[in-house]
Amino acid sequence: MATQFMKNVFSLGFLSALLSLTVSAQSPKPVPEKYRELPLSAIKPTGWLRHQLQIMRDGTTGHLDEIYSKVSNDNGWLGGKGDAWEETPYWLDGAVPLAYLLDDKALQQKVAKYVNWVIENQRPSGYFGATTKDEREKNVKIDVANCASGDDWWPKMVMLKVIQQYYSATNDKRVVPFMTKYFHYQLQALKSCPVGKWTEWAASRGADNVMMAQWLYGITGDKSLLELASMIESQSFQWSEWLGNRDWVIGAAAQQNGDHWMRRHAVNVGMALKSPAVNYQRTGDAKYLRSLKTGFNDLMTLHGLPMGIFSGDEDLHGNDPTQGVELCAIVESMFSLEKIIGITGDIQYMDALERMTFNALPTQTTDDYNAKQYFQIANQVHVKRGVFNFSLPFGREMNNVFGMRSGYTCCLANMHQGWTKFATHLWYASPDKGLAALAYSPNEVTAKVGVKQTEVTLRESTTYPFDETIRFDLSTPSDVQFPLHLRIPSWCQKAMVTVNGKSVQTSEGGKIIVLNRLWKNGDKIMLQLPMAVNTSNWGRNSRTVERGPLVYALKLEETWQKENQKEEGDYFTVFPKSDWNYGLLDKIVKDPAANLEVKIGKPVTDTFVWNLQNAPLEIKASAKKIPEWKIVNDVAPQPVTDRNGHFLGKLDDNVETITLVPYGCTKVRVVAFPVVK
Missing domain, CATH: 2.60.40 (Immunoglobulin-like)
Structure with missing residues (x-):
């Protein structure tokens, strides 16, 4: 079946559909992808990556429907009265590819139960989704004339991605007619029930819907799908315009109030990165690629952090290494980059995906993949309850701890797509x-x-990214x-x-x-790929040590404590056992190769786990302690430096040798160092 599907992809895929269609001069002129995605069954992870996926299968990814009440109890996506919004589709968006990457029959059966219910319970009009209040209480039949009796467009966008991946793995013949029927309904319904009718989430994330309509166009050649894609784009947030317009990203850096905060919400931004590329794919207009390039570069300049992601706690929040970033923002940005890579073939986004994946992603979950941080911090000198310096401090002060339900649970449901979709886009x-x-x-x-x-x-x-x-x-x-x-x-x-x-x-x-x-x-x-040591410059004149695709952070032995919070359950705090307040000697910045020593540690085996105990590489560096660099309001404010990049305050006289390890293996750390003489 998989082999036949691969044949279908190459014969009926986006490229051939685009090349065979004739469009008028007034119509959009779609362009083929520079690189086409392979069917989900084509790639089989091995080595440490397969083990990471096995951990996910044995943890929350494989069992969220059993251990998380919002998904497990009377689920709306199985016809019940429970969760009918984003969290179940979020979970499936990672669980479906995981089931087929590992060829796990039990997990395949589990996720197919949801897919089957959705397909089999599509309404005659084409509408799909959980049973709505009007359907249940008023026996209303949802069609174009009474689309208002339907429900939010947003969770359906995620479920479309789920079903598309299921189709990629199985070639289920029900999927194309299902999507065709739904998109024909949506094209008419949007005229009276626009994208933002129910929530601003749908309007901010319309690119996901556009992307799926264009995917189906690549299979069927139905030109009404391009009309639909243009309509959704026109009703959604104008991310392509904003990314190309520096006023937006500058405003996001300057403002942290309630005005237009959805435009600054880091998860929305992560999803929106693909919007210009998706619009370019539909129209062939190179202005979208320019907007993407401008927006991504500005975003990382004003808000970028050493581990390859922009700040967002929850809003974009500048490039200070004490700012946080939401786990959902990381996995959504990864997926956007994977789509951008296929459409544009631009190596800049390939490099960005690699840096984000191997640094920002692994540090934000526990070894067993059963607990996560809502926000991670670059210079994270402890993990604990508190308000920190987040734009969303959250009343229960749980955004920085490791817990299953700590912070908002969107990340508990959505984190599963990070590793799985990275594997499918190798x-x-x-x-x-x-x-x-x-x-x-x-x-x-x-x-x-x-x-x-x-x-x-x-x-x-x-054993890349550790080996060259x-x-x-x-x-x-x-x-x-x-x-x-x-x-x-x-x-x-x-x-x-x-x-x-x-x-x-x-x-x-x-x-x-x-x-x-x-x-x-x-x-x-x-x-x-020879990996040389180097340093890079980040917020507040800080410096980060790099080698190849990895950034390196101060190795701090960890003390873990398990605690409980009434509303959010069990969680972990993590504290360092040793001092963290070091500055790197100036000679390291001037000549990294001569002043940094790379030491090979434990071998990377097929059972490798991203943690301190398994860190396969260490870098030795010279540093001096900064006695007055202390914790203030739960964070370690970056010491002030002069324009030459030097901290000129009081230092210990002793030069010490500190050990750096890959950032992704740490939970407490300093990665953005002040420089001292």
Whole structure:
């Protein structure tokens, strides 16, 4: 079934649909993706990445419907009176790809129960979703004439993504007619029940709906879907305009009041990043790509944090390393970048996805994936209850602790898409009938390539992002000519590629190289990405140590305490066992290679977990303690520096050797250091 579906994708996918359709000069002129997504069944994670997914399956991702009452009790997406809004679709948005990435039959059956109910209970008009109040109490039949008896468009946008992924994995023949019927209903209903009728959430997140309508257009070629996409865009927040207009991001940096806060909400922003790319895909208008480039660069300049994500606690909140970021913002930004990469082929967004994934994502959940932080902080010198410096301090002061239900539970439901969708976007199909490795982690991909669509398998063996070597082993039933696209990250000064032990190409970073040759069964490709140590400049003249795709934070042994809060249940606080108030010596910034020592620690095995005990790399650095750098109102305000980047206050005389470890392995840390002489 999966093989047949792959054939369908290559023959009926977005590219062929766009190239075969003729549109008038007045109509939008869609453009093909630079790289096409592969079916969900094509990529099988291996090594440490597979183990991460297994942890998720054994934890909340695989069992949220059993342990979280809002999802488990009388669920509206199964016909009950319980949760009928976003949290169940959020959970399924990660649980569905997980079920098929791991080929877990039990989990597949679990998630299919929801998908089947949704499809089988579509109304004759095309409307779908949980039973509404008017349907239940007034026996109203929802159609275009009485669309007001329906319910919020927003959770349906998430459920459409769920069903699309289910289709990618199964090729269930019910899905295309289901979506076609719904979008025909929506096109008419939006005229009297616009996107923002029920909630501003739908208007702020309309790009998800636009994206799904355009996906179906790529399969059916139904031009009314482009009309629908344009209508949804016109009724939604104008993110493409805002991202291209610096007034928006400057205003977001300056204002933290209640005026237009939905425009500053970090999760909305994370979702909105893909909006210009999606609009470009539909219209072919390059102004959208310019808006995306301007907006993303401005966003990371004014609000960027060392671990690769912008601040958002909940609003965008500047680039001070004491600001927080919501877990939902990270996973939604990752997904947006994965869509942007396919549409634009721009390596900047590939680099951004990598940095975010390997640094910001793993630190915000516990080892067993059963507890999460609502907000993480870059310089997080303790994890505890408090108000911190968040734009949403939350009355119960639970936004910074690790708990299942701490903070708002949207992240408990939504965090599951981070690792799963990253795994499904390690490879893309290239338009020249080849394959593209645009992000790296251990996995195995099977796809059809070349003129004759020969099915090949490439096994990617690596402990990346910790190791600089990536090996690909090719299996093919016959010799086959096809191009293999390999991304060379921008941080890499000079990459080297060998085939069967012979050097074939070198390349500087920030490029995608293409190996187009006649491949044979058993061919071995080796990609070497030398990782040099470096430092980067962040908010308040702070410095972060980097090596390859990873940023490094001060290693602080941890003390964990389990506590309980009446409304939000059990949670964990974490405190450091040693001092954290260090400044890096100036000589490290001037010459990182000569003054930073990289030490190899524990090997990365197939059972690797992102924690302090398993940190596979350490960097030794020279530092001095800053006695007056202390905690104020639960955070460690960054010491003031001069324009040359130096802290000029009182220092300890002793030079100490501190140990840095990958940020993603830490829970308490300093990652943005002041610089001292």
